[in-house]
Amino acid sequence: MIISILMGISVAFFGFVLQTSIAGVNRKIIGRVQKRYGPKWYQEFLDIFKLLSKRSVTHGWIFDFGVIMALGGIIATAMFMPITNDLMAFPGFDNFFIFVYLIAVGMLGMAMSASGxxxxxxxIGVMRALTTMLAYEIPFMIIVLTIIKLTGHSSLSEIAMFQQTAVAGLEFSGTWFMIALPVGFAVAFLSLMGMLGKKPFETYIAPAEIASGPMVEYGGKQLGMLFIMHEITVFIEVSLFVHLFLGGAENIWIFLIKYFLVYTSVNLISNVNGRFKIDQVVVFFYKWPLLFAVMQAFVAIYLGWVI
Amino acid sequence: MASLEFLVIIALLGGVLAYLVGKLSKVVGASLTVLVSGFIFVSVAYFGLNGSLDASITYLPFVSFEATDLYLGTSFGILVTFIFFMVSFFNPYFVDKFKYPSLYSMFYLFSLAGVLGVFFTDDFLVLFFFFELVVWTSLFLIPLGKSKKAASWYYGFSAFGSFSLLFAIFVMRNTAGSFNINDGLSMVGGSDQILVFILLMVAAFAKLGAFPLHIWLPKVLGNSPDPVTSVFSGGLEKLGAFVAVMGLVKLAPVGPVIEAIDMALGQYLIAILGALTIVFGTLMAIRQDDAKKLIAYSSMSNGGYILVALTLLNDTSVSGALYHVLIHALASTAAFLAIGAVNRQTGTTKMSELGGMIHKMPVTYIVYLIAIISMAGIPPMGGFVSKWLIFQSVINEGMILIAIATFFGSIGSFLYVFRPLAALFLGQELPEFRKVIKEAPFFMLLPMIILSGLNIFTGVHPSVILQYINNVLAELGVTELGITTWTLSGNNGDLYPALIAVVFGVGVVIAFIIFIVLKKSRKVDLMDTYTAGNFVYTEELLHYSVDFYAPIERLYEKHINIMKDFYKGIAKKVQEFGSFVKYFFFTNKPEITVLWVVIVLGILLLWGDLL
Amino acid sequence: MSAVLLIAIPILAAFISIIVKKWSPYMLLFVSFGLVILLGYLPFEIITIGGFSAPYGISLVVDNYSYTALYVVNVLFFLVAIINVCNYKKLGTILLVSLAGLNGLMLTGDLFNLFVFLEISGISAYIITTTNKKPLATFNYLVAGTVGSILYLLGLIILYNMFGTLNMQDMAVRIAASGATDIEVALPFLLMFIGIGVEAKLLPFNSWVKGILGHSNKLTGPMIAGVYAAASLFVFGRLLTEVFVISDTFMLIISVILAFSILAGEAMAYSSTKVREILLFSSIAQAGIAVLIFVSGFTGYAVLFISLNGFSKVVLFLIINHATEVVGSDEVIDLKGLFVNNKLVGASFTATVLSLLGLPLFAGFFVKMGILSQLFSSGDYVFPAIILLSSVVEGVYFVKLLTKLWYKEDNLPQVKFELPLVYLVVVISLLLVVFGLYFEPLHEQALVLVNHVKGVIL
Structure with missing residues (x-):
């Protein structure tokens, strides 16, 4: 048990380091896209450590408590995340729903602290974040429902295994769901952009409009902790995507490659977009993505048409 | 051995006694409700769990109680008496605000007696007797609150529901030859069965406040006195769930089987209505300004989950439904009690009028926080376990449309439960409350703390309770859920609730260590915030609580009154019909009457001739 | 003691009271109280008057049915009289006559004799209603009532022509023996049905009700809605169960009228804003239900239903009419908050309403369950549905009314109730509760009356 928990903590730490570096690399890439040099790849680490070392202000106990709850919840969620087929802290308990709902504790903590x-x-930022969540989660969940129904597992590693090897007698096995469910993949990709708060769905941060939304009051160690929390959140969401659609990873290098590709492509796409208004986000997701998601689910589950 | 009859009599006599004592001293009369409901809860729970409740009858006429197959009734009975007991702690603090305080205490205990009767009887007529007893006694508790109209809405829907139940009872009696519940439900068949199914569902929907019979629920829950609201949401609504279990699980499925999802048509239609309930309740909850109404709509949408889960008829779904009944009762009661406590201290539940309660009422805040975490289905609280079980079954059946609704309700619940948290407890501390408000008194906090403890317990170690629910499943003829001491197995994966709690604890500890080792922060005032260069000196201007979700509300606010208008339309039609008849038949001219007599006679004679 | 006395004593007292006017109220009280006591010594028998045996002479029938009916009517009459005797001293004589008429209605076994008593009680009712001080309404009542009795008479003449007898039991026997088809006898029965229907407040023959009960006072309200309504329904029951042969067509016609009566009655009550109108329209629906139960052949429960309804209506009308007299208006808005300072009266009113709605712990529940149970047993699903649907509407407007009467903050209507009235309503409502908890006697009575229908008389 202790070993598993230590393992989980290292997974969370790994996620943090991984995502923070990849975020730095991405800043560089985006910089190049925009014809500038961009910061150093470890710039994000510098930012976080600088923040953590500064003395800051607090608005009362809930302001601090929320931050702790946010980071704690996210670390807890990351601890369940499988990295490769074998590399995970709690085999058998990496249930998809744990990620969806346990991540919400962190979100709730942050929202609480921000409101406090x-x-x-x-x-306003929290309101927008929650509204965005209501928008992107539904199409995403429908696609995941399809996957769980087809594989018969809700454990992430099992789903990944299912995609990696074709097993005789097991229908649809052996193909990545990215290919098997192309429409669903597109929908889920859009949802992932919403999850990561990338343009055009970054309405809840909207720096020029509502001064970074939930983050507006933070500085110093609280902001630093929220940065850590944010990096781990991104790690969770992107790895979720990798496991669900890209067939997981046999070893850590494959994981790194897949992870990098997914995150970078999200970033690249988002950088050529403007920003939606919040009600546009809801209408957007409930129009085509939801429709396509339902179509994909219907076709896959009832008709069995899977590539 | 505790005799059920004895308990019912205790509740009734206790009610009368509370009335008489209440005449002398309101508070003592109300305190009596704590004693009596506590006694009843303890006896029901202790003897019920031991399986030694005595069903024999000596004094009460025509009443009969079930002697065997007790698990379903006992589980509901324990739950609801528990809710009554917990809420009764609030009575002494609220009773002096009521117009008829001693009557309140009496009817409170009478409803309790009714509830006991409903859950423990084996005879349909007795069930109906107690069902109606609950209806009318609780009816008189409602207008002690804000709105007098809510009572007639409640009675209208309740009566419609209970008369459907009665109709179903008699149809079953005609088949089975007796009023025995199990005989009736198992023997009815053919077209009668469809009729019974529909009628039972109407009764369940009306009582549970499910779409389209939900109009009364927010009115009643939003306007009743706070303890009554809690009892309704945590206790009396569960009568609907009880009837739903009868109609959906005990009665054989109705209608042709749909191959694709392997489900009878009747069940599927109910699932669709349940899904609509979820969506409708969620959308309405999002746009409420009154915290009580908001939780009321959330009760509605949770009722939808129970219905959806009950239609699926497998181990995860039925145990999920029953567990959800428990979870929702605990969570919504705690939430309502917390809001009730705020209401008592401030005199309002409108979120646009409140703010920053956390600074004066931290315990209430924590109670509310735990309750909503459970309500939103977030681990490590109980709500996650029940929602997980329900999702398992929905996904396993591959019901896409239903799944949309359940996911929508689940994510939507994050939206609405957060609203009171932000607007009522957090945000700027409004100056009008800064001086006068204190934390609620200890005996109000006590039940809230107990409920919160249970909310956590149900999330961390659900096996104990699910083990008991497995007995109910066996009694209902459903496959039992796979449980070990710590894990639950669903259709497509296992869950280890305690592990999640532990890991969450570890996460929080790590975060706390990071927090504590870093430099200490300087405390600043709430008004000392970033305002983009503006100078703002009033707290209200910095408190974002009105029309919180305005952007999303705008998308559907034109269509929210459809059902309400529909029922108002019906009421109007009845009224018009009445006025019409009055106008034609009740004139002041006797010749018109004579004319009618002649006309009727003429028509009928011609008709008679032709036949 | 002979049943004749039940008619003779009030008539005699009425004559005496004309001579000594001052005594009339006391005589009324004495006589009606005496009759209630005397009823206890009434043997079950069939008395023939004038020495001719059954088919030829006029007979008075005392059986379970008429005995119960007599008890209910006399007790109700006495209760109404005792409350009102001081206020309406002049009416002593008339009330005595009407008592005689009502007792006659309950007792008689002869169709023509029934008509005579119908007229006697009718005429006294017209006079009683003049105390409403609404002459036009009374006139309407008179016209409608007369048309009703003429129709009854017309039907009776046709029957006499066909079968040559006026005695009820003899008529029933002869109809059965003659082999007349159902259609042939449908016309006279229909005429008689409408005739009595006027008095029993069945829609659409009841336009007089609004004028009379809508402006009723403490005497006329309980008297017409309680005593007379019960009496006319008992007569209806007698005819429906013992004389009428109900053909399918006839049944259909009656069913339509009754269903319409029930549903429209509740709808009208729902659309009313005056308390008295609410009560009167609801009593129209109740009358429909009562006749419906008779038609379906469940005499026992019909009798219980009528009795309970009679007592309930007396309580409701007494309370509301008293309040109306004091306040000067019967609009719900004006009476709002009536019970805030009159909790005991309010509790009685509430208990009575709950009993009327058929809610548990009150006598009404048992009766309603009995009725529905019987209806369902006979395989009929339509009428129970109608009754249940109407109960929903009924419940809604009564609950609305109750909440309004119980809740108001200030500016309460200043109404004081006198002690006798308070005692009376409290006792009746307590009885409703007692019988709601201990309904064995009611059950037995229902069984007795069910057996009665099976032909004890002949």
Missing amino acids: SGNPLAS
């Missing part, structure tokens, strides 16, 4: 700051911009 007494700044209306933070509350």
